[in-house]
Amino acid sequence: MGGGREVLWRAVRGQRRDVLVGSLLGAGHQAGEVAVPVLIGVVIDQAVASGDLTALLGWLAALAAVYVGLSFSFRYGARAGERAAEQAGHELRLELVRRVLDPRGGAEQGRLPGALTTIATEDAKRVGAVNMAAIMGIGALFGVLVGAVVLLRISLPLGLLVLLGTPLLLLAGHLLSKPLERRSDAEQERAAHASGVAADLVTGLRVLKGIGAESAAVARYQRTSRESLVATLRAARAEAWQYGMVLALTGGFIAVVALIGGRLALQGDISLGQLVSAVGLALFLLGPLEVFSWVNAELAQGRASATRIADVLTTPPAVAPREGAESRAGNSAGLPEAGALSPGALPHPVRGELRLRGVRCDGLTLDLHVSPGEILGVVATDPAHATTLLRCLGRQTDPDAGVIELDGVPLTGVDPADLRLEVLVAEHDADLFEGTLRSNVAASDGALERVLVAAGVDEVARGLPLGVDAPVIERGRSLSGGQRQRVALARALAADRAVLVLHDPTTAVDTVTEARIAGGLREIRQGRTTIVVTTSPALLAITDRVVLLDAGRVADAAPHADLVRRNAVYRGAVLA
């Protein structure tokens, strides 16, 4: 909760200029709104009751002036408020994206991308909207105060009644919206879940059709939808009764004002016009009071959203930035013991020597040395071990024990962001992004042609009307699996890192192309440390040496041809 409050407070403080302007103009607008019923009373008193035409025209002119004032202050005040709301939402959105993309990672673990996106859109918007709510609340409060002052001038008891009654009403409204806050939380989660299930089923439509599971999927969605309905109904009922109760309380309050005012008028303490004004003001107060209950609901939702945002922002990183530097991040992640390692910086340029000493992670136990410039093949009989190795090399996770060193510097001593400028782990399921083939490969002009040819993208480009400038839609869905894979490989080659780790880069391309790519890879990475985690013989054949991981350990290491000749497990893994 503390984190949520901090997020909320920051969202308001960051927009203080607009909030201030909005509040001042909002107050001006409310003063104008108060003046309208007062002027109605005055017109009735001074003109209607007395039949004085001059007075009528004069007061109507005054009413016109009030209208001009309230209209303008509303227009510019509300604009400032909305600007504050949108700007705060925008800034929170970017803060969330920065946190998710932070090199240390961690924020997206255990959260659906869709759910995170909802937090970055809906929740950021809700928190931003607190600014508008604050402005409206301040304006309404000012309206109530002005109304009270006018009432106090008409009559002390009436004024006091309003001044004391309004906070009591506010308190009641606040107490009533408390349970709503809790329910709205649950409801939002449920609703998001139902819509997530529907989108997920539509994404998997081909799979469903393939096995004729449409009916089962429809039945599942129906269940989710019903559960969501139950939760929504509970929240809607609570909201309806809250609204009804606020209405009843306000009505009762106005009745009391009318009673006291009427008695005062009958006793001659106030004039008829003042009674009309007082009653009109009491009716007017309905508006600001309703605004208060709306503000309460907005704040409740804003608080719930701010808590969700704070949860994401304060997620501990998956890896520490650097040993000895955790304090900066202030995280509580269960980091591996640092041992006697001291923080260090990578030499420039990085030669690309990797050494794994006693590395233990998820069933993998590894001692391995990769010489600078070596092209190493890694064959894992268990694909999970391959994935673990990749995650450790890319510092998506740190090993439970042991050390990985690059040019003698422990990886845990290097900021992941700096590390990734030297070591690129190109994963099997890497995403492409919206843009063009060219923008995805992101090669410098001189290198483009080379990497395109090496990765076989030249062929892909030839098949597209616009060649390398062919558009690529989000996540590369406009390309086939084989095309995507080649573009991703070209991107990895274009990044030109001192150490490149490739994971199964050619599984979706045909054998002829694979052979071409293998040759291209060898040529383009000549003299640069490259690890290819694969079981493709075509790729393994171009490596200097292959390491066989079996049962989580290095079972054998030799050039591909030697392993094919001497190791049956290797043959089983590679040549079958």
Added chain:
Amino acid sequence: MTDLNSGVDRELLPTATPARTRAAVLELLRPHRGLAIGGFAVMIGATAIGLLTQPLLGHIVDLVASRSALDSLTVPVILLVAVAVVQGGATGLGLSLIARLGETALARLRERFVGRALRLPLEQVEKAGSGDLTARVTGDVAQVAEAMRTALPELARSVLVIVLTMVALAVVDWRFLLAALLAVPFQAHTARWYVRNAVPLYARQRIAGGAQQQQLLESIGGAATVRAFRMENEHVERVTERSRRAVDLTMRGVWLVLRFYSRLHVAEYIGLAAVLVAGFLMVRSGMTSIGTATAAALYFHGLFGPVNTALVLIDDAQSAAASLARLVGVIDQPEPPERTAEATATPEEAVAVAGLGHAYEPGRPVLHGIDLTIGRGERVALVGASGAGKTTLARLIAGVHVPVTGSVRFGARERVAMITQDVHVFAGSLAADLRLARPGATDAELREALTRVDALTWAETLPEGLDTIVGEGGHRLTATQVQQIALARLILTDPPIAVLDEATAEAGSAGARVLEKAIDQAIEGRTALIVAHRLSQAATTDRVVVMDDGRIVQTGHHNDLHTTDGPYAALWNTWTGHRTTSDPDFPNSADSPGTATSPDATRSPESLSSSDLPDSPDRRYH
């Protein structure tokens, strides 16, 4: 797949006409007629009772003007309190009834929509682009829900207040109503101006909102890639740009609404001045009391809020109606006809394809005159270069597309299941994913299916076994595991005919071998058509069908084909050619000359029995 790039003349899914949309809404509400009538009656009652407040206040003014006794105030004040309590109670009840009506109808709407959407022919969905359906499932459903939840009740409440206040004004004195109506032309003009400007602006806003959403999904979903390539700043910039654009358009919308309110203020002033002048004239000529004039002015003053609310919601109602039309358009799609394929000539034939031809675009045929008969229990491999038409043929047989020419016939009551290159793990528990294939499956059956595809071991080591949440946001599975799940689903579906399209392609080669074994298990006892990427798979089938350029160019058993000069032998040599280590094209293979032909290398790997690959080893490894 590149057709997604053009996207200009896509055949979007249908949208319903306004008349049909209205009819569909009535249809949804019909079962809840009682609730609807009850809810609206209570709301009308609540609003009408609330409008007693002004005459009661006017009455108090009259009592004061006529210098009545103090006690005379008691009754109207008690009535005011009663009005407040009844109004509050009735509003609470009415709103919750209407919410129940709306939410229940909404739930039925989205269920019917998803029900129909999932049964749409795949061909139609693909032609429209998958984004169309997804946008309707998420965006349009949310838009309608939002309107149902907030805009509609507010609009209904405001309209009720406006109408009943008008009635009340007429009851007080028709001349007050006339005066009040002076504001209407201004309001009507303002509303027209607003809608004219708002509709296109909000359409742009929604597009910008969608683009922002898409960018967020892409950057967040691809966070691992973004980090690996140090593209963090670039992606933050992309999000900034899209978010900024959405914010700018929102602010333009805000400014439009604010100018709209400013114009309404003018209308308010005109109406209020008219009512006051009318009161002035009528009181002066003795046609009405001061209290009545007061009540009329208060009534008109009380209209400001509801009128503003109703007018600004017109636009929300319009966009909700547009979304609704898009949902009803899909709901109204006719149920796709049951596959009424003719039976094959003899029960021994599982599939009989005759004269089959197909074109995705007119004039660009991809298949020509395919004749193919698959016997019951036979395993057939489709092989050929990329673009030969293998996938199209498989999809026609699986019934995904309707062939342009020719026919596909099946043996009696045959059912076809297909596993495609598209893999997807459904978000939820692993057991729930598998139960999509067989809803009533017991845990034992699930385990049995997983065992047969060799997946039970890893499945049981997942954090919560079969109850582990997988799919988007859940436990991440490897490509091999995902395909094993697809095969386990196939086993649970238990179709007599199975079509497998490159089920091993994305898994990586280590996984491919695991999968080949799993496939073997999954198609045990079924008629199977396998689009084979790895030719080792083709070698294990009963018959190989070689395709080239949309035609069948060769059929026969692997043993016969790979030794005969022809397209298959050529493919086989390319494939096995890269199973060697002595390719002189590769710079670094010079240190291992001819090793593959050494006696050691000729032994078959353990994972394959000798009967699986009956050809002589030297041919396999050169």
